[in-house]
Amino acid sequence: MYQFLYDLIGNEILAGLLVAVVPLTIILVFALFGIWLERKVSAHMQDRLGPMRTGWHGWLQTVADLMKMLQKEDIIATDADKTLYNIAPVLVFTGSFAAYAVIPFSSKLLGSEVEIGLFYVIAISSLVVAGILMAGWSANNKYSLLGAMRAAAQIISYEIPTALIILSMVMLTGTLSLEKISQMQTSSFWNWNIFGGAVFGLSKFLLIPFMIAGTLIIFTSTLAEVNRVPFDIPEAESELVAGYFTEYCGMKWGMFMLAEYGNMFAVSAIIAILFLGGYQSPIGYLGNSIGAQWLIPFEQGFWFIAKGLALVFVQMWLRWTLPRLRVDQLMTVCWKYLIPFAFINLIIIGIISLI
């Protein structure tokens, strides 16, 4: 996309800036939409209506909340460590925002074409841990510290099953680039990786149960990465008031929230690319059938966002159905169940891919 913009504008810096701005707008618009969606989904599941007055069915509610948050007074506790306190939300937001640079929204809309996209995503989302620990420590509050410790332990542990499943996909497709993985799953949903990938023969059918298991494992472990129920111990409302962001108010708290929703969509996008075909359509392109080739990237963008949103919806659905796990049970799930299964998955996929 950088090349396209550079040809259009002719100025390197401006083209580079625009390339950065596009994912930023996407993440902001999504956060706006995502918070509204969460409130409506939770309300309808709980037999009530949710926001109804601000705009049609309350879709402007998030804008109203944003304006309120911007006007709030920024209170910092006296004994808080001011530098760390101010940097922490920035780090957390950066960690989740930077992952959008390599996610292909369609064949033409891609922030940066790196060959090692997946590796970069795993690495950069670890920045979030540093931010959370800073937030918990600098607030000078025992609740925040407890929440931050739990969050750090949780995120670091659950990165391992995520990495193992990603490793198995890399082994299968032979490339680290998200763009190439999306391109490999073309032409119909039967070629999606969850159904064995774009290969022919016996190995495809053998792979299907392990691919499905892999999807479930990575879905669970990314749920823990973004601190959603049933793994939301770090922000457990009834135990620790609000965990590591207890002491934040106004826009800084808004940054944490933005980061959480951005993270939710980012991990849904990664799962969609790895297993559900990325931006490929399951039923063929309208643009192809009516001869309008320029329509195809828009359709791909639509399919991609639809898949991402479906996974986000499942995440929200789980949040309002299940109680939360206790800290040691969380760790048990990760180390005693998810990691062995992910490892076995990896070995078997490796064996099958040799066939």
Add this chain to the structure above:
Amino acid sequence: MKNPEEIFELLKNEFKDIIIGLEKESPTEPIVAIDPMQINKVGLFLRDNDILKFDSLMVLSGVDDANGTKVKDDDGAEMISGGTLSVYYHLHSTNLKHKITLKTTTPRENPQVESVYNIWRTSDWHEREAYDMFGIIFVNHPDLRRILMPYDWEAGYPLRKDYKNPEFYKGMKVPY
């Protein structure tokens, strides 16, 4: 299942002088009156004896009998001097299903009652409340401090009949 008269006979045989008497004037149950500083022995016997087996203390309440003489204080307020404070124990057995009421009386000026903390743990907070509200000191209670009023309330014991609210508590005006 025993009725209160039989239980009284049993206790009288066992403890002789500690048991003061059986009060029968109330319309409901007769009450066994006991010496305040010996109530621990009686309580242990009541709990551990096989015929009685009173393993549950239902409630322990302090009462201001208000049977002293009324004297006028310096401010013209009415104080009670002399008289007694009482503590009532209601016991009950989950196996044998009988109940008994005990009562001890102590003088108002220096109220001291032996604690039954080691017999029934229910009495832990009940005794703290009786101390908080009436000023009855429970000897041998491990942690006797105020429970409902603030820990540093110095103006007396609220449920006594001659209690007056203080004007100020830590700079805040009390009656409003």
Add this chain to the structure above:
Amino acid sequence: MALKTETMVLNMGPQHPSTHGVLRLELEIEGELILSVKPHIGYLHRCFEKHAEAMTYPQVIPYTDRLDYLAAMGNNFGYVVAVEKLLGIQIPERVEYIRIIMAELQRIASHLVAIATNGADIGALTPFLYLFRDREYILSLFEMTCGARMLYNYMWIGGVSHDIHPDFVRKTKEFIIHFRPTIVELNNLLTFNKIFIERTANIGILPIDTAINFGASGPVLRGSGLQFDVRKEDPYSIYNRFDFEIPTGKGLVGTVGDCWDRYYVRVLEMEQSLRIIEQAIDNIPGGDVHSAIPKRIKPPKGTVYSRVENPRGELGYFIISDGNLNPFRVKVRAPSFVNLELMGELCKGHLVADVIAILGSLDIVLGEIDR
């Protein structure tokens, strides 16, 4: 060289999203492990017992509502039963039936709150909304009868304040038909949910002997396996005419006496209350509900201790009368006051997250603890 470690004192202060009122819990923790829990109460002390000495017997009844504000009918019931024992008067049959129906409806409403908040503390936020919707039906039944949704001043000494509305019987029957499937849905959603079981089974185990020694009552005692219910032990009103069971904890998914057992006892008790209401609702005799209310209430000198089964446990009133219009002493034995003493015992050796689960299973209301 040994590392110097200190234990951390964490204050779950008076204002906290899940301590059911203004309760301060002082936790001494080492990492996530709890070494001791000390509850501090008294933040809601409103001097009920001193007020009662300054008012006449009927004037005390609205104040008793506000003790355990989630089960106000039960508080009223306990007080009027105690005073009627002192006076020795006979209550008309119609009044007895109405009182029992109201008390059982109140039991269901109170258990709904207990179960909903227990689930909400563990993290299941949706059953909270569903159960409160069902509680609304009960509150509108109460509103139809006496005009108030939460603090009723309904049961008077010798009768009740208002006769039931002509539509009351029909609407109660509709409620019964509507509520039975809700319990099934609750079981599917929360009771047998694997994560909920992991959070509450084998946590806060209370052996029977400790429970009796500490004076526990209500679902806390029955969850440990003892079949003790004041309605069957010391029958008051006309409970001995109705046929109902007493559910106890059996350790279905864990040990006998853990948090899950106490929770499940509450769910089963709601079903038993429905049984009692069904037996009573069709047989309300006719009559006047105000006929036995005395003009001036001046009980003879004496003392009485009478207890009723409130949803939270055994509520006892110890009333001393000295022959005047005002009571000489009213002492309330609040079930939550006694149950809260168990916190220190139950939390030993558990994690911080379990404190919330245990507190939710004890089901306390600060109104009656502090009076």
